[in-house]
Amino acid sequence: MAMRLAIVTDSTADLPREEALDHDVTVVPLHVIFGEQSYRDGIDLTASEFYAKLSTEKVLPTTSQPSVGDFVEVFTRLLKDHDAVLGIFISSELSGTVRAAETARGLVDGEITIVDSGMVAYALGIQVLEAAKLAKAGTDVETIVTRLQEVQGRIGAYFVVDSLEFLKRGGRIGGGAAVLGTLLQIKPVLMLRDKRIDMYEKVRTHKKALDMLFQRFVEDSQDKSYVYGAVVHSAALDLATEAKKTILEKVPQANMRIIELDPVVGVHVGPGVLSLIYHAE
Structure with a gap:
């Protein structure tokens, strides 16, 4: 049994x-x-x-x-x-x-x-x-x-935050990085790596940050038969809907849904986050 x-x-x-x-x-x-x-x-x-x-x-x-x-x-x-x-x-x-x-x-x-x-x-x-x-x-x-x-x-987890302020206050990212991002109007692309939230890349505009997310998703997924995951957002449904449409045009075999980020994580990242989280193999 x-x-x-x-x-x-x-x-x-x-x-x-x-x-x-x-x-x-x-x-x-x-x-x-x-x-x-x-x-x-x-x-x-x-x-x-x-x-x-x-x-x-x-x-x-x-x-x-x-x-x-x-x-x-x-x-x-x-x-x-x-x-x-x-x-x-x-x-x-x-x-x-x-x-x-x-x-x-x-x-x-x-x-x-x-x-x-x-x-x-x-x-x-x-x-x-x-x-x-x-x-x-x-x-x-x-x-x-x-x-x-x-x-x-095999999991990719990349996200663009609207403001580093929430991560800084919660002690999840260094204060220096947060100040720098604000001064230079940098939109960081963050990732989950080695159990932590880490900087993946710094770019100047929100659009460039999103393009980088899509590019990474395509690189990880294009030759894979199984691609499953979610476009995760915090109070940014329109942005998430548009992002899902974009990535399905690029990777039609992907099974992606839209999920709103849970409150506990939302406390630490704030509203306006867009994240691509996926398992490709």
Whole structure:
């Protein structure tokens, strides 16, 4: 009889709720805090509600990871009707979520494997969906973890932010880089690499930054039969719609959807972000 394996992730994976349900993925929310009020990411506060609120609030929100207790509760519940749990979470360089999950693992009896995705947003979501499909097919945990390492190496995650201010305030990018970008009106193209948000290229205009995103996508995808991913945006649907149209003209075989960036990541990058996140092989 096949092993019943539960897949767990966190809310920064940008998985639409229906998709998580369809794939039997349990999503543990991070929290967005506006003043005294804490919201569970994606449950008490949707992405569109968050960006609307962000534009009117005077004080910038903060974020917090799930507690060890949140993970203990989820792992204990899932192990009642599953043989094992596989948790795949936001990069340990960007959040303490992995550490909280690992601490919880030590407090719960049962087989629990924790994977640091090294990624965030749909770059994490792609790995979670891959794991869920393999789990449904009865694949063992070790094989899934090996496959996830392969997938990580094939994921492209590039994004153009409207302003470096949010990344600077959140300590996700050096203050010097942020000041420089503002002074010179530079539009940086950022990427996820080595578990962190890194500079990919600096260009002078938003259009050039987007062209660079498209060029990189085409380079990575043109000779590949499988190209799957998302155009991810923060309160920039028109831009995302146009970007999707452009990349499908260039790479017709790509299966790309449009997703709004979840609130927790939105706190750190702000509105106006456009990102291409994809797995090509």
